[in-house]
Amino acid sequence: MTGGAIRLHQLAKAFDGVPAVTGIDLDIPGGQFYSLLGASGCGKTTTLRMIAGFEKPDSGRIELDGRDVAGDPPHKRPVNTVFQTYALFPFMSVADNVAFGLRYLKTSKDETKRRVGEALELVRMSDFAKRRPGQLSGGQQQRVALARALVLRPRVLLLDEPLGALDAKLRKQLQLELRAVQREVGITFVYVTHDQEEALTMSDQIAVMAGGRVEQIGPPEEIYSAPATTYVAGFLGAANIFDADVIESRAGSAVCTALSTTVHAAVNGVSGPGPAAIVIRPERITLLTPGDAIDPGCNVIAGTVSEVVYLGSSTQVHVDVGQPTALVVEVPNHAGPRSVIQQPGAQVQCLCTVDAVRVLTRSSTPVITDPVADSLVETGLSAPAAR
Numbered sequence: 001m002t003g004g005a006i007r008l009h010q011l012a013k014a015f016d017g018v019p020a021v022t023g024i025d026l027d028i029p030g031g032q033f034y035s036l037l038g039a040s041g042c043g044k045t046t047t048l049r050m051i052a053g054f055e056k057p058d059s060g061r062i063e064l065d066g067r068d069v070a071g072d073p074p075h076k077r078p079v080n081t082v083f084q085t086y087a088l089f090p091f092m093s094v095a096d097n098v099a100f101g102l103r104y105l106k107t108s109k110d111e112t113k114r115r116v117g118e119a120l121e122l123v124r125m126s127d128f129a130k131r132r133p134g135q136l137s138g139g140q141q142q143r144v145a146l147a148r149a150l151v152l153r154p155r156v157l158l159l160d161e162p163l164g165a166l167d168a169k170l171r172k173q174l175q176l177e178l179r180a181v182q183r184e185v186g187i188t189f190v191y192v193t194h195d196q197e198e199a200l201t202m203s204d205q206i207a208v209m210a211g212g213r214v215e216q217i218g219p220p221e222e223i224y225s226a227p228a229t230t231y232v233a234g235f236l237g238a239a240n241i242f243d244a245d246v247i248e249s250r251a252g253s254a255v256c257t258a259l260s261t262t263v264h265a266a267v268n269g270v271s272g273p274g275p276a277a278i279v280i281r282p283e284r285i286t287l288l289t290p291g292d293a294i295d296p297g298c299n300v301i302a303g304t305v306s307e308v309v310y311l312g313s314s315t316q317v318h319v320d321v322g323q324p325t326a327l328v329v330e331v332p333n334h335a336g337p338r339s340v341i342q343q344p345g346a347q348v349q350c351l352c353t354v355d356a357v358r359v360l361t362r363s364s365t366p367v368i369t370d371p372v373a374d375s376l377v378e379t380g381l382s383a384p385a386a387r
């Protein structure tokens, strides 16, 4: 099987006059594991459904391997979809469920048997071929749904939160399995999720979406360590985001005023002088103890410890730096529970390299910086921690 390349050009869709997707451009290379990541309601599923053909775009182009398929019905597209709900036929065996789509392709009995066997082997379900879906766990049912989609040999597999109904431990296991299956079959996977850890674990590339638009596209390492906007920085992992004023900027670096001091930071491209924001990941900050040497090339931010939170593998130290929110420093507990000696009230210096501070463009979409706020956004309530 080979992977199909997808190109979306200025794709737009509104429901009852309310925009869901507002002119997005995406270039998805064949054979990639490509994730659409974003909070609930940002337009991920609508984008996926337009690629599948279940939803008709108001405008724009959908190209599959260079051919515009926007006018083709779903069954004429070399694309298949796996949903969060497995939608297996309850009275059919696992093998018959997987074979179902092949009936309509007039596949011979022998070939059907061979292809079903291969598909079940791929998802490690060969021993369950005779069972009914009701006799399987949720994870096993989703593996069968995956086999049923792959047996048809699509060039592109669309996956809409396929692990959403599973518990956290099983999710993590299936993330790795799905990634392995994608590598083995080599076709393009377009994966919709609101779970940033899932997207980071599995993807070759991630498109972060917000408010019907694409905020940033890149490989996981780039999206996490060099976010372009306040929204992307806040959505992926823990982030210290503060207001900043860019004083001067050259290609790749900038001098800013932030946290009541001068901060040297990295920037994607060039940032014009003026209001912006900076992000520093908690694990990129070193907490200095009195007497430690300070590397002159690094940023030093002074403050007072306000809280120390022990998390097992690491300790979070909250440092009051004279801003509405504390600077959070994550200290790995290399030396066990006593790795952090500072107590609340201690004067500290926080050290971070220029590369660890990134200049961000302010997003028009509210920034989500903690999981509680994230879940509130998902349920349609307002987010108290949004900026």
Ligand code: ATP
Pocket (backbone or CB within 6 Å): 015, 016, 019, 020, 038, 039, 040, 041, 042, 043, 044, 045, 046, 047, 194
């Ligand atoms: P989730 O993660 O919750 O599935 P999403 O990012 O996939 O969210 P979409 O399902 O694409 O978001 O929805 C985008 C917007 O379009 C939302 O505001 C949603 O309410 C709206 N929408 C989606 N489908 C329809 C529909 N059939 N009719 C009316 N509005 C819709």
